Amino acid sequence: MAILDFAGASQATVSFITNYGHRLYSDDFVRQLDRVFGSAPAGANDAEFFENQANPALVSDFFELALNFDDASFDGALVWDSLQFLSSPLLQTVVAKLHKMLRPGASLMALFHTDERIENIATYAYRIHDKRTIQMVSRSHRKPAQIFNNRNLEKLFQDFQSVKFFLTRDRLREVIVRR
């Protein structure tokens, strides 16, 4: 199987996935966001960061850099918490692209914060150590584009076959969708 991991490469995840005999494609999605749309991790340029996401030229660059895959390339995608930092028009386009990149029956996992009062949320690098252990390595705090509730998420993934929600620790909502 081919698995897409947006958390950035780590030894733990690479070993975990490849020990099953799967092919792993690794990239740091949030880093690519910053690179193209120019956000400061501390959140100083949040407004500009989200404004830039409406710039067609930058959006095109972003797709070329981070999502340049053929249709039906993957059997699974680990998107982690990265979708939270996409503003509305770009978010839909990215989810539509992910839908295309996944094969029918493939699964996608994403995380969303649930606390609506928080302005800046912690971002992490996620590392899978084994079936029961995911290590979350703190990276920075940044402003999310929006806070999602179940209804938002159902709408966001409406083209997928099924959407499942799980409340996890640290005010996170885990979402598993099936293509």
Add this chain to the structure above:
Amino acid sequence: MWNRRKEEEPAPKPTSVPPTVSEPAKEGIPMSTQPTRPLETRTEPVRGGVAILGKSVILKGQIYGREDVTIDGEVEGTVELQEHRLTVGPTGKVVATIKAREIVVLGTVQGNIETREKIEIRKDAKVVGDIRTARIVIEDGAYFKGGIDIVRAEAPKPAAVPAAAPKPQPVGSTGPQSPAAAASAGDAKR
């Protein structure tokens, strides 16, 4: 003065001592630059045989080598060191398709990489491209973007797995042939 000369005279003698195997006297600095070295001993002197492309070197084209190579400069093209190790130093920038026995990256590599044994992506290194290897080591702080295909090496297996799978052994005597078999063997390892 006489005394000094006499002291200097015996000095040449030690230089004639090192060439133990009746080889012509050599200075002992570069080992790999002797093209006439016998082929049989090529695998042993590898330790000393490292070619280094310095920081200021910019090379466009193909590197093909039979010794270890360290790149501290810039290379664009292809690098092929089938039986040897490539090291991309902290200042090294390589935009190339790379094939080697083993690769250690401390600098920047852009291009597809194929190693027979392993690749190490060290802290602060940056690698963009697809990797096909038997083993991979990624240190914290390294950046990697691309696909990873783990291809189980055939050679180490007989030693490591004989008890678990005695029958599959006879499949290939010297076989760098079977990608599918390697993949299925990987599954079996689990």
